[in-house]
Amino acid sequence: MSQSTSQRGDAEAGAEAPVGRWWAGRGKQIGVLLAAQALYLCTISVDLTLSGLVGYKLAPDPGLATLPFGLITVGSACTTGVASAIMARWGRRAGFMLGTTLATIGGLVSVVAIRQDSFALFCFGALCIGFYQGCAGYYRYAAADQVAAEFRARAISTVLTGGIIAAVSGPFIATSLMNVTAIEFEGSYILVSVLSVISMGAVSLFRDRSAAAVAAKGEKAAKPDKSSQLPYSAVIRQPGFGAGVAGATIGYFFMMVIMTVGPIAAMKDGHGPEARTLMIQLHMVGMYAPALMAGYLVRKVGVRWLQILGTVLGILGVGVGAVDDSEMGYILALTLVGVSWSFLYISGSSLIALSYQPKDRARTQAFGEALIMGSSAIGGLSAASLLDNFGWSTLNVIMLPLLAVCGAVTIAHRTPKPEAAAGA
Numbered sequence: 001m002s003q004s005t006s007q008r009g010d011a012e013a014g015a016e017a018p019v020g021r022w023w024a025g026r027g028k029q030i031g032v033l034l035a036a037q038a039l040y041l042c043t044i045s046v047d048l049t050l051s052g053l054v055g056y057k058l059a060p061d062p063g064l065a066t067l068p069f070g071l072i073t074v075g076s077a078c079t080t081g082v083a084s085a086i087m088a089r090w091g092r093r094a095g096f097m098l099g100t101t102l103a104t105i106g107g108l109v110s111v112v113a114i115r116q117d118s119f120a121l122f123c124f125g126a127l128c129i130g131f132y133q134g135c136a137g138y139y140r141y142a143a144a145d146q147v148a149a150e151f152r153a154r155a156i157s158t159v160l161t162g163g164i165i166a167a168v169s170g171p172f173i174a175t176s177l178m179n180v181t182a183i184e185f186e187g188s189y190i191l192v193s194v195l196s197v198i199s200m201g202a203v204s205l206f207r208d209r210s211a212a213a214v215a216a217k218g219e220k221a222a223k224p225d226k227s228s229q230l231p232y233s234a235v236i237r238q239p240g241f242g243a244g245v246a247g248a249t250i251g252y253f254f255m256m257v258i259m260t261v262g263p264i265a266a267m268k269d270g271h272g273p274e275a276r277t278l279m280i281q282l283h284m285v286g287m288y289a290p291a292l293m294a295g296y297l298v299r300k301v302g303v304r305w306l307q308i309l310g311t312v313l314g315i316l317g318v319g320v321g322a323v324d325d326s327e328m329g330y331i332l333a334l335t336l337v338g339v340s341w342s343f344l345y346i347s348g349s350s351l352i353a354l355s356y357q358p359k360d361r362a363r364t365q366a367f368g369e370a371l372i373m374g375s376s377a378i379g380g381l382s383a384a385s386l387l388d389n390f391g392w393s394t395l396n397v398i399m400l401p402l403l404a405v406c407g408a409v410t411i412a413h414r415t416p417k418p419e420a421a422a423g424a
Contacts, residue, residue, distance in 0.1 A: 037162030045170025068126035075130020084366030099135025107192030153350035163288030243413035244351025251344030256379030286338025310343030321396035
């Protein structure tokens with residue numbers, strides 16, 4: 001797609017809404033994605049809250065209790081490339097529908113697993129939820145592609161505000177329905193399927209009318225050979241891509257490690273279940289509530305400085321975790337880590353969204369998502385081992401060099417200009 005074509009597409013989008021509205025006639029599509037994000041996070045919060053407990057109940061060995069939780073991140077990491085290819089071939093909606101369908105299956109399989117006391121089936125159900133996560137990770141990119149390049153960060157942060165609903169209601173609903181039927185936990189996983197069906201209805205309303213989607217259709221019609229695809233070495237060199245991936249991957253890795261073992265470490269330090277529940281709830285609020293102000297901060301200081309702010313908050317969070325093992329220390333550490341992840345994820349995703357031309361959208365997003373979800377999987381799977389080997393305080397100290405690298409990469413990389421991302 002030529003630059004004039006892309007600019008014409010943006011101009012047409014802007015003509016659909018009054019001047020000054022950043023969503024430029026894409027309000028309905030942004031709203032659909034916001035609703036889908038909220039439903040997705042409410043759905044997955046059931047597994048985040050209960051998978052360890054159900055795993056402990058069903059697993060033949062207590063050491064395997066967290067395996068279902070780890071399989072969620074593994075499934076997500078394995079799905080990103082496939083989901084991107086499906087969306088490039090048949091459109092965003094097809095990929096989103098696939099994700100919600102797999103989540104419905106995952107919820108039903110988990111119900112059967114609980115009824116039959118089958119740990120293997122429960123693991124498969126968790127894996128299906130991971131597949132859903134891999135598809136839903138593209139909601140924010142779909143939102144970014146609906147608007148002009150200079151508003152992509154605002155679109156991403158707006159869609160991620162859907163997580164606030166999940167942060168407040170998800171864990172509460174999950175635990176409230178644990179005993180709604182005669183079989184413990186069954187009601188919670190019935191809810192997973194119900195929410196997934198509702199989400200399926202929401203994403204069915206999505207219509208991708210972005211300039212990038214037009215470019216993708218043009219590519220499909222032209223049927224280019226694979227040699228025309230941007231090589232991964234060139235993807236990495238795109239302005240802003242490296243900094244974006246550094247922020248999002250390091251943010252996801254250290255957040256997954258701290259979130260996964262924080263409650264375990266708190267239990268070992270003698271803190272009760274009420275304190276552990278509160279620290280996870282505030283952690284989740286910290287993850288998604290800052291999205292409300294992220295758009296404002298991007299306008300005031302820019303995406304790059306938002307990522308640096310996220311890095312600083314992460315350093316503060318693990319610093320508190322390293323020196324304070326009191327109840328308040330855990331709560332403050334996990335809350336700061338949640339806010340840090342929010343800023344790193346939003347800024348990293350925004351930098352990736354600004355790095356590519358429309359024709360390179362699918363390949364760039366898929367590569368970025370594979371790296372981000374891969375780091376999440378590694379963090380989730382390695383967290384328990386890291387805690388056992390190093391302990392809570394040292395584990396937090398280990399995160400400091402990673403965050404320092406994130407800050408250094410962010411400072412060293414040049415930020416792509418929005419107008420550059422709009423061209424071809």
